[in-house]
Amino acid sequence: MKRLLKNGKVLDRTTGELVAADVLVEGRKVAKIGPNLAQNVTVDQVVELGGKLILPGLIDMHIHLREPGFEAKETIATGTKAAARGGFTTVACMPNTRPVTDQPETVRAIREKARQGGGARVLPIAAITQGSQGKELTNFAALKEAGAVAVSDDGVGVQNPRVMKEAMCQAAQLDMPVVAHCEEEALLVPGACVHDGVFAEKHGLPGIPSESEAIHVGRDILLAEDTGVHYHVCHISAEASVRLVREAKSRGQRVTAEVTPHHLLLCEEDIPSPDPMFKMNPPLRRKRDREVLLEALKDGTIDFIATDHAPHTAEEKARSMTEAPFGIVGLETAFPLLYTHLVLTGKLTLLELVDKMSRIPAECFGLPYGTLEEGKTADLTVVDLEEEREIHPAEFLSKGKNTPFAGWKGKGWPVLTLLEGEIVWEQQTPGV
Numbered sequence: 001m002k003r004l005l006k007n008g009k010v011l012d013r014t015t016g017e018l019v020a021a022d023v024l025v026e027g028r029k030v031a032k033i034g035p036n037l038a039q040n041v042t043v044d045q046v047v048e049l050g051g052k053l054i055l056p057g058l059i060d061m062h063i064h065l066r067e068p069g070f071e072a073k074e075t076i077a078t079g080t081k082a083a084a085r086g087g088f089t090t091v092a093c094m095p096n097t098r099p100v101t102d103q104p105e106t107v108r109a110i111r112e113k114a115r116q117g118g119g120a121r122v123l124p125i126a127a128i129t130q131g132s133q134g135k136e137l138t139n140f141a142a143l144k145e146a147g148a149v150a151v152s153d154d155g156v157g158v159q160n161p162r163v164m165k166e167a168m169c170q171a172a173q174l175d176m177p178v179v180a181h182c183e184e185e186a187l188l189v190p191g192a193c194v195h196d197g198v199f200a201e202k203h204g205l206p207g208i209p210s211e212s213e214a215i216h217v218g219r220d221i222l223l224a225e226d227t228g229v230h231y232h233v234c235h236i237s238a239e240a241s242v243r244l245v246r247e248a249k250s251r252g253q254r255v256t257a258e259v260t261p262h263h264l265l266l267c268e269e270d271i272p273s274p275d276p277m278f279k280m281n282p283p284l285r286r287k288r289d290r291e292v293l294l295e296a297l298k299d300g301t302i303d304f305i306a307t308d309h310a311p312h313t314a315e316e317k318a319r320s321m322t323e324a325p326f327g328i329v330g331l332e333t334a335f336p337l338l339y340t341h342l343v344l345t346g347k348l349t350l351l352e353l354v355d356k357m358s359r360i361p362a363e364c365f366g367l368p369y370g371t372l373e374e375g376k377t378a379d380l381t382v383v384d385l386e387e388e389r390e391i392h393p394a395e396f397l398s399k400g401k402n403t404p405f406a407g408w409k410g411k412g413w414p415v416l417t418l419l420e421g422e423i424v425w426e427q428q429t430p431g432v
Contacts, residue, residue, distance in 0.1 A: 001044045002026050003421065004037060008049040008382065010372060016351040023054055025378045028420040033374055049382060052415065056358045056372040057089025057379030061365060062154070062179075062234060062258060062306035063331065065091075065122070067113070068106070069098025074311040074399045076113045076122065079331070082309075082398035084119035084425035086331040087381035087414035090362075090369050091120050095127040096155040102127040102138045104146035111147045119417075119424045121369075121379075123149045125179060128167050134158050140170050149365060152179035154234055157216050159185055165223045172229040177256075177365060179232045182216035182241070183281075191322040195283040199268040205321060208283050210238035217241045221248045221255060232364070233257040235308050237282035239292045246301045256364045258306040259293050261334045265341055266290070266404065276317050276324035277404045280310070294347060297356065304361040305353075307334050311400020329400040333391055335383065336410030344411065382416035389413065 005023040010033065012019050022037040023030060038046065060083065066074035076093075083091050093110065095101035101110065107124045114122035126148035130136045132155065140151060151171060157180065158164045164178075171178045189206045196207025217233055221244055224231035233245060236257045248255040262280065267290040271278045278284060296302040310327025317324050335357065342348040348356075362370030369379055388411040393401035415427040 001421070002041070003045045003047065004041065004043040005047050005049055005054055005380070005382070006038055008052055008054040010054050011351055011354060013351065016349055018053065021054070023380065025380070025418065025421045028378055030372065030374055030376055030378045033372070047416070053383045053385055054372065055087070055354055055381045055383060056370050057381050057417065057419065058087045058335065058357045059090045059361045059367070059370055060088050060307050060309070060331065061092040061304070061361045063091045063093055063309040064096065064311065064327070065093040066311060067097065068109070072313050072399070076110065077117050078397060078399050079309070079311070080114060080118035080120040080122060081425070082331045082396060084417045084419070085397050085414065086333070087335050087383065087417055088331060089120050089379035089381065089417060089419045090123065090367065092123040092125050092149060094125055094152060094154040096132060100127050100131050102130050102132070104139070104142045107143055107146040107148050120419060125150045125152050125154070127151065128153045128158060128178065129163065132156055134160055134163060137163070137167055137170065140174055140176055144174055144176055150177040150179045150232070152181065152234070154179065154181045157181050157183035157185065161219055161223065164220060165227065168223055168227040168229040168231070172227045177230040177232050178224070179234060180216065180220055181234050182213045182220065184212045184215045187212040187215070193279055193283070193322050194271070195268050195285045197268050197286055199271050203274050205274065208281070210240055210285060210289070213238050213282055214240035214244060217244045221245070221253065224255065225253055228254070230254045230256070235260050235263065235282055235306070236293070236302060237263050237285050237289060239289050242292050242296045242301060246296065249301060256303045257301070258304055259297055259302045260306060260308045261330055261337055262328060262404065263290065263293055264297070265337060274321040276319065276321055277328065277402055279321060279324055279326055280308070280328050281326035298348060298352065303364050304356045305334070305338065306361070307331055309398070311398050312402050314401065317402045328402050328404060329396065329398050330403070332396050332398060333403065333405055333410070335414060336412045337405060337408065339385070339412035340410045378418055378421040380418040381414050383412055384415050385412045387411065387413045387415070
Protein backbone atom coordinates (compact mmCIF):
# COMPACT_ATOMS: atom_id res chain seq x y z
CA MET A 1 0.00 0.00 0.00
CA LYS A 2 1.14 3.52 -0.80
CA ARG A 3 0.22 6.19 1.72
CA LEU A 4 1.10 9.88 1.43
CA LEU A 5 1.41 12.08 4.49
CA LYS A 6 0.76 15.43 2.85
CA ASN A 7 1.53 18.99 3.94
CA GLY A 8 3.52 18.06 7.00
CA LYS A 9 6.70 19.41 8.50
CA VAL A 10 9.92 17.63 9.38
CA LEU A 11 12.91 18.60 11.48
CA ASP A 12 16.00 19.62 9.54
CA ARG A 13 18.79 17.80 11.37
CA THR A 14 21.36 20.39 10.32
CA THR A 15 19.56 23.51 11.46
CA GLY A 16 16.93 22.14 13.86
CA GLU A 17 14.34 24.13 11.95
CA LEU A 18 10.94 22.87 10.78
CA VAL A 19 10.64 22.56 7.01
CA ALA A 20 7.60 21.75 4.91
CA ALA A 21 7.57 18.21 3.53
CA ASP A 22 5.42 15.28 2.48
CA VAL A 23 6.32 11.71 3.41
CA LEU A 24 5.54 8.86 1.02
CA VAL A 25 5.17 5.44 2.64
CA GLU A 26 5.30 2.32 0.49
CA GLY A 27 4.55 -0.86 2.37
CA ARG A 28 6.67 -0.89 5.52
CA LYS A 29 9.24 1.66 4.35
CA VAL A 30 9.61 5.39 3.94
CA ALA A 31 9.95 5.75 0.17
CA LYS A 32 10.46 9.50 -0.20
CA ILE A 33 10.57 12.70 1.83
CA GLY A 34 10.17 16.06 0.14
CA PRO A 35 7.82 18.88 -0.85
CA ASN A 36 4.83 18.47 -3.15
CA LEU A 37 5.15 14.71 -3.63
CA ALA A 38 1.47 14.42 -4.58
CA GLN A 39 2.26 15.93 -7.99
CA ASN A 40 4.40 12.98 -9.01
CA VAL A 41 2.93 9.83 -7.44
CA THR A 42 -0.27 7.82 -7.38
CA VAL A 43 -1.16 6.58 -3.92
CA ASP A 44 -3.83 4.52 -2.18
CA GLN A 45 -4.41 7.03 0.62
CA VAL A 46 -3.62 10.68 1.24
CA VAL A 47 -3.46 11.85 4.85
CA GLU A 48 -3.72 15.63 5.07
CA LEU A 49 -1.61 16.91 7.97
CA GLY A 50 -2.20 20.65 7.76
CA GLY A 51 1.32 21.58 8.80
CA LYS A 52 1.70 19.11 11.68
CA LEU A 53 5.11 17.73 12.56
CA ILE A 54 6.21 14.29 11.35
CA LEU A 55 8.69 12.56 13.67
CA PRO A 56 10.35 9.16 13.77
CA GLY A 57 8.30 6.85 15.97
CA LEU A 58 9.23 7.38 19.62
CA ILE A 59 11.09 4.63 21.50
CA ASP A 60 10.67 3.80 25.19
CA MET A 61 13.23 1.32 26.51
CA HIS A 62 11.66 0.95 29.95
CA ILE A 63 7.99 0.15 30.49
CA HIS A 64 5.91 -2.39 32.39
CA LEU A 65 3.22 -4.21 30.43
CA ARG A 66 2.34 -6.42 33.46
CA GLU A 67 1.35 -9.39 31.29
CA PRO A 68 1.60 -12.26 32.12
CA GLY A 69 0.24 -12.32 35.64
CA PHE A 70 -0.93 -8.81 36.44
CA GLU A 71 -3.54 -8.19 33.75
CA ALA A 72 -5.71 -6.16 36.16
CA LYS A 73 -3.01 -3.47 35.99
CA GLU A 74 -2.23 -3.63 32.27
CA THR A 75 -2.10 -6.01 29.31
CA ILE A 76 0.08 -6.12 26.24
CA ALA A 77 -2.92 -4.91 24.23
CA THR A 78 -3.82 -1.96 26.48
CA GLY A 79 -0.21 -0.99 27.13
CA THR A 80 0.75 -0.92 23.47
CA LYS A 81 -2.40 1.01 22.58
CA ALA A 82 -1.39 3.56 25.21
CA ALA A 83 2.08 3.61 23.66
CA ALA A 84 0.66 4.29 20.19
CA ARG A 85 -1.50 7.09 21.57
CA GLY A 86 1.63 8.60 23.10
CA GLY A 87 3.50 8.40 19.80
CA PHE A 88 5.66 5.39 20.75
CA THR A 89 6.20 2.70 18.14
CA THR A 90 8.81 0.63 20.00
CA VAL A 91 8.74 -0.26 23.70
CA ALA A 92 10.89 -2.55 25.84
CA CYS A 93 9.01 -4.31 28.63
CA MET A 94 10.54 -5.26 31.95
CA PRO A 95 10.50 -8.82 33.33
CA ASN A 96 8.76 -8.34 36.69
CA THR A 97 5.72 -10.28 35.52
CA ARG A 98 4.21 -13.46 37.02
CA PRO A 99 5.83 -15.74 36.16
CA VAL A 100 8.95 -13.59 35.90
CA THR A 101 10.19 -13.35 32.33
CA ASP A 102 13.09 -15.69 32.98
CA GLN A 103 12.31 -18.44 30.46
CA PRO A 104 12.54 -18.42 26.64
CA GLU A 105 8.92 -19.51 26.26
CA THR A 106 7.73 -16.46 28.22
CA VAL A 107 9.78 -14.17 25.97
CA ARG A 108 8.32 -15.82 22.88
CA ALA A 109 4.77 -15.59 24.25
CA ILE A 110 5.11 -11.85 24.91
CA ARG A 111 6.46 -11.22 21.42
CA GLU A 112 3.76 -13.30 19.77
CA LYS A 113 0.92 -11.63 21.69
CA ALA A 114 2.31 -8.22 20.75
CA ARG A 115 2.48 -9.22 17.08
CA GLN A 116 -1.13 -10.41 17.13
CA GLY A 117 -2.77 -7.37 18.65
CA GLY A 118 -0.27 -4.80 19.78
CA GLY A 119 -0.20 -1.12 18.91
CA ALA A 120 3.58 -0.96 19.20
CA ARG A 121 6.62 -3.16 18.64
CA VAL A 122 7.46 -4.93 21.90
CA LEU A 123 11.03 -5.84 22.84
CA PRO A 124 11.12 -8.07 25.94
CA ILE A 125 13.85 -7.57 28.50
CA ALA A 126 14.45 -10.83 30.37
CA ALA A 127 15.47 -11.36 33.98
CA ILE A 128 19.11 -11.54 35.09
CA THR A 129 18.34 -14.12 37.76
CA GLN A 130 15.78 -16.87 38.14
CA GLY A 131 12.61 -15.32 39.54
CA SER A 132 14.57 -12.06 39.93
CA GLN A 133 15.69 -13.46 43.26
CA GLY A 134 19.30 -12.39 42.79
CA LYS A 135 20.77 -15.86 43.18
CA GLU A 136 20.89 -18.12 40.11
CA LEU A 137 21.49 -16.67 36.65
CA THR A 138 19.04 -17.28 33.84
CA ASN A 139 20.09 -18.77 30.50
CA PHE A 140 21.09 -15.59 28.69
CA ALA A 141 21.84 -17.30 25.38
CA ALA A 142 18.45 -19.02 25.25
CA LEU A 143 16.68 -15.82 26.24
CA LYS A 144 18.47 -13.84 23.54
CA GLU A 145 17.63 -16.47 20.93
CA ALA A 146 13.97 -16.22 21.96
CA GLY A 147 14.03 -12.45 21.37
CA ALA A 148 15.14 -10.76 24.60
CA VAL A 149 17.12 -7.59 23.86
CA ALA A 150 18.73 -7.23 27.30
CA VAL A 151 18.65 -8.62 30.84
CA SER A 152 17.48 -6.86 34.00
CA ASP A 153 16.06 -7.63 37.43
CA ASP A 154 14.25 -4.29 37.29
CA GLY A 155 12.20 -3.62 40.38
CA VAL A 156 15.00 -4.97 42.55
CA GLY A 157 18.72 -4.45 42.45
CA VAL A 158 21.04 -7.45 42.23
CA GLN A 159 22.42 -7.38 45.76
CA ASN A 160 25.27 -9.87 45.41
CA PRO A 161 28.26 -8.39 43.52
CA ARG A 162 29.55 -11.85 42.66
CA VAL A 163 26.26 -12.68 40.94
CA MET A 164 26.29 -9.35 39.12
CA LYS A 165 29.86 -9.82 37.90
CA GLU A 166 29.09 -13.28 36.57
CA ALA A 167 26.00 -11.89 34.84
CA MET A 168 28.11 -9.20 33.20
CA CYS A 169 30.71 -11.76 32.05
CA GLN A 170 28.07 -13.89 30.37
CA ALA A 171 26.21 -10.91 28.91
CA ALA A 172 29.44 -9.46 27.49
CA GLN A 173 30.14 -12.71 25.63
CA LEU A 174 26.69 -12.46 24.02
CA ASP A 175 26.88 -8.67 23.45
CA MET A 176 23.76 -8.36 25.58
CA PRO A 177 23.20 -5.20 27.66
CA VAL A 178 22.82 -5.47 31.43
CA VAL A 179 20.09 -3.05 32.46
CA ALA A 180 20.29 -2.28 36.17
CA HIS A 181 17.82 -1.14 38.78
CA CYS A 182 20.35 0.31 41.22
CA GLU A 183 19.37 0.01 44.86
CA GLU A 184 21.35 -1.16 47.87
CA GLU A 185 18.74 -2.75 50.11
CA ALA A 186 20.96 -2.66 53.20
CA LEU A 187 20.44 1.11 53.30
CA LEU A 188 16.63 0.87 53.27
CA VAL A 189 14.27 0.74 56.23
CA PRO A 190 10.85 -0.95 56.22
CA GLY A 191 8.20 1.13 54.49
CA ALA A 192 10.65 3.51 52.82
CA CYS A 193 8.55 5.36 50.27
CA VAL A 194 9.95 8.82 49.45
CA HIS A 195 13.34 10.48 49.23
CA ASP A 196 15.16 10.70 52.54
CA GLY A 197 14.86 14.47 52.71
CA VAL A 198 12.69 17.37 53.83
CA PHE A 199 9.35 15.89 52.74
CA ALA A 200 10.04 12.62 54.55
CA GLU A 201 11.03 14.47 57.68
CA LYS A 202 8.02 16.80 57.58
CA HIS A 203 5.54 13.95 57.24
CA GLY A 204 7.31 11.37 59.38
CA LEU A 205 7.84 8.96 56.49
CA PRO A 206 10.73 6.52 56.11
CA GLY A 207 13.06 7.70 53.37
CA ILE A 208 15.12 6.24 50.54
CA PRO A 209 18.61 7.78 50.53
CA SER A 210 20.35 8.78 47.30
CA GLU A 211 23.32 6.68 48.37
CA SER A 212 21.26 3.51 47.97
CA GLU A 213 21.24 4.17 44.22
CA ALA A 214 24.72 5.61 43.82
CA ILE A 215 26.46 2.75 45.65
CA HIS A 216 25.12 0.25 43.13
CA VAL A 217 25.94 2.53 40.20
CA GLY A 218 29.53 2.82 41.39
CA ARG A 219 29.84 -0.91 42.14
CA ASP A 220 28.42 -1.89 38.79
CA ILE A 221 30.60 0.54 36.83
CA LEU A 222 33.69 -1.09 38.35
CA LEU A 223 32.37 -4.56 37.51
CA ALA A 224 31.40 -3.48 34.00
CA GLU A 225 34.84 -1.98 33.42
CA ASP A 226 36.42 -5.31 34.24
CA THR A 227 34.02 -7.36 32.10
CA GLY A 228 33.54 -5.03 29.11
CA VAL A 229 29.77 -5.38 29.15
CA HIS A 230 27.34 -2.70 27.96
CA TYR A 231 26.03 -1.49 31.31
CA HIS A 232 22.86 0.61 31.38
CA VAL A 233 21.54 2.49 34.41
CA CYS A 234 17.75 2.55 34.76
CA HIS A 235 15.84 5.67 35.82
CA ILE A 236 18.84 7.55 37.23
CA SER A 237 17.76 10.04 39.91
CA ALA A 238 20.65 11.26 42.06
CA GLU A 239 23.49 13.74 41.59
CA ALA A 240 26.10 11.26 42.85
CA SER A 241 24.94 8.64 40.34
CA VAL A 242 25.27 11.14 37.51
CA ARG A 243 28.80 12.00 38.59
CA LEU A 244 29.79 8.33 38.53
CA VAL A 245 28.33 7.81 35.05
CA ARG A 246 30.06 10.93 33.75
CA GLU A 247 33.41 9.72 35.09
CA ALA A 248 32.92 6.29 33.52
CA LYS A 249 32.11 7.82 30.15
CA SER A 250 35.16 10.09 30.35
CA ARG A 251 37.26 6.90 30.50
CA GLY A 252 35.54 5.59 27.38
CA GLN A 253 33.57 2.95 29.26
CA ARG A 254 30.47 1.44 27.64
CA VAL A 255 27.98 2.91 30.11
CA THR A 256 24.60 4.40 29.23
CA ALA A 257 21.81 5.85 31.35
CA GLU A 258 18.17 6.88 31.12
CA VAL A 259 16.05 9.40 32.98
CA THR A 260 12.27 9.59 33.36
CA PRO A 261 10.00 12.54 32.55
CA HIS A 262 8.88 12.73 36.17
CA HIS A 263 12.43 13.03 37.50
CA LEU A 264 13.07 15.82 34.99
CA LEU A 265 9.91 17.75 35.86
CA LEU A 266 9.34 17.11 39.57
CA CYS A 267 11.25 17.05 42.85
CA GLU A 268 10.32 16.38 46.48
CA GLU A 269 9.25 20.01 46.89
CA ASP A 270 6.44 19.37 44.38
CA ILE A 271 4.78 16.62 46.41
CA PRO A 272 1.67 18.31 47.84
CA SER A 273 0.89 15.73 50.53
CA PRO A 274 1.49 12.03 51.27
CA ASP A 275 -0.21 11.20 47.97
CA PRO A 276 0.68 7.78 46.46
CA MET A 277 0.38 9.29 42.97
CA PHE A 278 3.78 10.80 43.79
CA LYS A 279 5.24 7.49 44.96
CA MET A 280 7.77 5.99 42.58
CA ASN A 281 11.10 4.19 42.85
CA PRO A 282 13.54 5.85 42.68
CA PRO A 283 11.67 8.63 44.45
CA LEU A 284 11.46 12.29 43.54
CA ARG A 285 14.63 13.74 45.00
CA ARG A 286 15.97 17.22 45.78
CA LYS A 287 15.57 20.18 43.45
CA ARG A 288 19.36 20.10 42.99
CA ASP A 289 19.15 16.49 41.76
CA ARG A 290 16.48 17.44 39.24
CA GLU A 291 18.64 20.29 37.93
CA VAL A 292 21.64 17.98 37.61
CA LEU A 293 19.58 15.41 35.72
CA LEU A 294 18.53 17.98 33.14
CA GLU A 295 22.10 19.25 32.74
CA ALA A 296 23.33 15.68 32.30
CA LEU A 297 20.64 14.89 29.75
CA LYS A 298 21.59 17.94 27.74
CA ASP A 299 25.33 17.26 27.78
CA GLY A 300 24.94 13.56 26.95
CA THR A 301 25.94 12.06 30.29
CA ILE A 302 22.39 10.74 30.44
CA ASP A 303 21.69 9.28 27.04
CA PHE A 304 17.94 9.25 26.67
CA ILE A 305 14.48 9.48 28.21
CA ALA A 306 12.38 6.46 29.25
CA THR A 307 9.02 6.64 30.99
CA ASP A 308 9.21 3.67 33.40
CA HIS A 309 5.47 3.38 32.67
CA ALA A 310 4.21 1.45 35.72
CA PRO A 311 0.42 0.99 35.83
CA HIS A 312 -1.41 -0.08 38.97
CA THR A 313 -5.06 -0.51 39.86
CA ALA A 314 -6.99 2.33 41.47
CA GLU A 315 -7.47 0.19 44.58
CA GLU A 316 -3.73 -0.33 44.99
CA LYS A 317 -2.93 3.35 44.62
CA ALA A 318 -5.69 4.27 47.09
CA ARG A 319 -3.66 2.78 49.93
CA SER A 320 -1.44 4.82 52.24
CA MET A 321 1.89 6.24 51.13
CA THR A 322 3.81 3.46 52.87
CA GLU A 323 1.55 0.65 51.62
CA ALA A 324 0.73 1.68 48.02
CA PRO A 325 2.96 0.25 45.27
CA PHE A 326 5.67 2.31 43.62
CA GLY A 327 5.11 3.63 40.12
CA ILE A 328 3.23 5.95 37.78
CA VAL A 329 2.11 5.74 34.16
CA GLY A 330 3.80 7.84 31.50
CA LEU A 331 3.35 6.66 27.92
CA GLU A 332 0.43 8.91 27.01
CA THR A 333 1.76 12.12 28.54
CA ALA A 334 5.55 12.03 28.06
CA PHE A 335 5.94 13.99 24.85
CA PRO A 336 3.54 16.88 25.53
CA LEU A 337 4.83 17.29 29.09
CA LEU A 338 8.45 17.39 27.99
CA TYR A 339 7.77 19.58 24.96
CA THR A 340 5.82 22.05 27.08
CA HIS A 341 8.12 22.22 30.08
CA LEU A 342 11.53 21.69 28.51
CA VAL A 343 11.36 22.78 24.85
CA LEU A 344 8.97 25.72 25.11
CA THR A 345 10.91 26.98 28.14
CA GLY A 346 14.21 26.82 26.26
CA LYS A 347 15.83 24.08 28.36
CA LEU A 348 16.09 21.69 25.39
CA THR A 349 15.70 22.18 21.68
CA LEU A 350 12.99 20.27 19.87
CA LEU A 351 15.66 18.29 18.01
CA GLU A 352 17.35 17.35 21.30
CA LEU A 353 14.07 16.14 22.76
CA VAL A 354 13.17 14.10 19.68
CA ASP A 355 16.63 12.54 19.51
CA LYS A 356 16.51 11.56 23.17
CA MET A 357 13.15 9.87 22.61
CA SER A 358 13.95 8.10 19.33
CA ARG A 359 17.37 8.08 17.66
CA ILE A 360 19.57 7.82 20.75
CA PRO A 361 17.79 4.94 22.54
CA ALA A 362 17.84 3.06 19.25
CA GLU A 363 21.57 3.64 18.85
CA CYS A 364 22.31 2.67 22.45
CA PHE A 365 20.59 -0.69 22.02
CA GLY A 366 21.51 -1.32 18.40
CA LEU A 367 17.97 -1.04 17.04
CA PRO A 368 17.26 -0.29 13.36
CA TYR A 369 14.63 2.33 14.21
CA GLY A 370 14.46 5.87 15.53
CA THR A 371 15.14 7.89 12.38
CA LEU A 372 13.01 9.45 9.66
CA GLU A 373 14.92 8.58 6.48
CA GLU A 374 14.18 7.29 3.02
CA GLY A 375 14.52 3.52 2.88
CA LYS A 376 14.04 3.08 6.64
CA THR A 377 11.15 1.44 8.47
CA ALA A 378 8.03 3.63 8.40
CA ASP A 379 7.61 4.06 12.16
CA LEU A 380 6.16 7.57 12.26
CA THR A 381 4.53 9.88 14.77
CA VAL A 382 2.61 13.00 13.78
CA VAL A 383 2.44 15.70 16.44
CA ASP A 384 0.29 18.81 16.65
CA LEU A 385 2.63 21.30 18.30
CA GLU A 386 -0.15 23.86 18.64
CA GLU A 387 -2.74 21.70 20.35
CA GLU A 388 -2.98 22.40 24.07
CA ARG A 389 -5.14 20.46 26.45
CA GLU A 390 -5.40 19.26 30.01
CA ILE A 391 -4.35 15.81 31.16
CA HIS A 392 -7.37 13.72 32.18
CA PRO A 393 -6.41 10.21 33.37
CA ALA A 394 -9.93 8.93 32.67
CA GLU A 395 -9.13 9.33 28.96
CA PHE A 396 -6.03 7.13 29.07
CA LEU A 397 -6.03 3.97 26.97
CA SER A 398 -3.78 2.39 29.59
CA LYS A 399 -5.57 0.55 32.37
CA GLY A 400 -3.40 2.53 34.77
CA LYS A 401 -4.61 6.02 35.65
CA ASN A 402 -1.95 6.61 38.31
CA THR A 403 -0.24 9.88 37.41
CA PRO A 404 0.86 12.95 39.38
CA PHE A 405 0.25 15.07 36.28
CA ALA A 406 -3.56 15.02 36.34
CA GLY A 407 -4.82 18.52 35.56
CA TRP A 408 -1.55 19.71 34.03
CA LYS A 409 -1.80 21.39 30.65
CA GLY A 410 0.45 20.45 27.79
CA LYS A 411 1.08 21.34 24.15
CA GLY A 412 2.39 19.07 21.43
CA TRP A 413 0.09 16.06 21.35
CA PRO A 414 0.57 13.07 19.05
CA VAL A 415 -2.37 12.77 16.66
CA LEU A 416 -1.31 9.93 14.36
CA THR A 417 1.01 6.94 14.81
CA LEU A 418 2.20 4.55 12.10
CA LEU A 419 3.96 1.26 12.82
CA GLU A 420 5.76 -0.24 9.82
CA GLY A 421 3.59 1.88 7.54
CA GLU A 422 0.26 0.96 9.10
CA ILE A 423 -1.86 3.40 11.10
CA VAL A 424 -2.11 2.00 14.64
CA TRP A 425 -3.61 5.07 16.30
CA GLU A 426 -5.34 8.21 15.07
CA GLN A 427 -6.96 10.99 17.04
CA GLN A 428 -10.56 10.98 15.93
CA THR A 429 -11.99 13.90 17.87
CA PRO A 430 -10.15 16.91 19.32
CA GLY A 431 -9.58 16.48 23.02
CA VAL A 432 -9.86 12.68 22.97
